[in-house]
Amino acid sequence: MTDVFLLLSGILTGAVRVLVGLTLVHRLLLTKKPDGRSLGLGLAGVLALTVLLSLLHAPDFYRIALEAVLIAAYAHRTQGAELRMGLFVGVFYEIGVSFWSFLLPAWVGVLFRSQDFLSARTLAGQSVLWLLHGLLAVLAAWLSRGWEINRKSAFRAVSALTLAGFLGVVTLSEQTVLAIPDDTLYMWTILAVVLMMSVLVFNINRQYEVEKELAKLKSEQAELLERDYTAVNRAYQVNAKLFHDLHNHIGVLRQFLTHEKYGEAVHYLDELQAPVRNLTATVWTGDETADYLINSKAAVAEADGIRFQVQVEFPRRTNIRSVDLCAILGNLLDNAIEAAQQVPDPSGRTVALTIRRIHQMLVIKVENSFAASPLQEGGELKTTKTEGGLHGWGLKSAQTAAEKYDGMVQAGVSREVFRAVATLSYNQTA
DSSP: OHHHHHHHHHHHHHHHHHHHHHHHHHHHHTOOOOOHHHHHHHHHHHHHHHHHHHHHTOOHHHHHHHHHHHHHHHHHHHHOOOHHHHHHHHHHHHHHHHHHHHHHHHHHHHHHTOGGGGOTTSHHHHHHHHHHHHHHHHHHHHHHTTOOOOHHHHHHHHHHHHHHHHHHHHHHTTOOSSOOOHHHHHHHHHHHHHHHHHHHHHHHHHHHHHHHHHHHHHHHHHHHHHHHHHHHHHHHHHHHHHHHTHHHHHHHHHHHHHTTOHHHHHHHHHHHHGGGTTTTSOOSSSOHHHHHHHHHHHHHHHHTTOEEEEEEOOOSSBSOOHHHHHHHHHHHHHHHHHHHHTOSSGGGOEEEEEEEEETTEEEEEEEEOOSSOOEEETTEEEOOOOSOTTTTOHHHHHHHHHHTTTOEEEEEEETTEEEEEEEEEOOBOO
16 A cells, blocks of 8 residues: 555656646746646656656666656657757756755754654655645746746845755754765765756856847847948948939930920939939938938838838937947838738738837837737747748847847737837937
């Protein structure tokens, strides 16, 4: 009867560990949230693993290793986690759980002066084991809520927990209530140090990944801006050519006017104006590059049959740099125009740009129609484009520019309209 109870307990505690591990991978590696399929596979894997190890009477080491591989494999298969990082999280998570599965019963045994708490085959040992796994279940429920976790705060909390474990196992060697072999204490002391190092390594790796992504965003932003500045430069070159040939154009116009061919003269002037019409069409912000960007996007939208609306109330003489303003406008408008182009009915293709100032806050809002709702993964919008290159980085690049001014970019769908809103704090300059 005892063996049956221990087997059921092993299956249930293993299920808790694996489910918590999958949730932890989701939050730490920002992967897809575990769904019913991944949880079902996890439970099936735990059942098979626990029964097999019980029949073979295998040591706990094999359970730790195989559960870590199980978590990494399922997270990679069903949540899209990178296998290497999934295995890293799985291994050190299992070591951490096993560490506390030793430390908590040991200190409870010292408190109650009973050796029974150290054995998982006793009722006392099982009660402490389930206390730990109950805390793990609470942690999983909290993590699955989707609340935002500050990376620095999480790092401090986990570091404090591992440091407390290290101090706990070190001071455990000074107690005289329980008979714990020195080799066991040495092993867990070394593993406590390893756990502290793993937390530090993971934090450094996450920081590196963030910096690498920021570098990629800046590179992508620079390439997008270079494209728009190149277009501006081409327009100025056309304008310069017009001025260079001005004496020839004046001669032609003089001939038309001399012979009273006024219609031909007007037509000739329209042809001369066409190459730079977009460049000088409308002043929206007072920033020449941003105004050209808006006008050029409006021309692109018009060519594709998209109704393009602009309402701008832009503050004068601010600390917002032209390059950052263009990064936000260019990315948001490019995304909006590309989405509107996919709408089958030409009459339903719309893009609206609104810029407003509220006290010392600048609000840039871009709304557009779309053919299919954007996908979401891990709480973030996911590009539907399949090609490589710069696709999928538009909103992130705009977010990077907005953060320079203590701002943010938020996007979502409301009443069949996709809306992206960038907010920036600005200061007036002399």
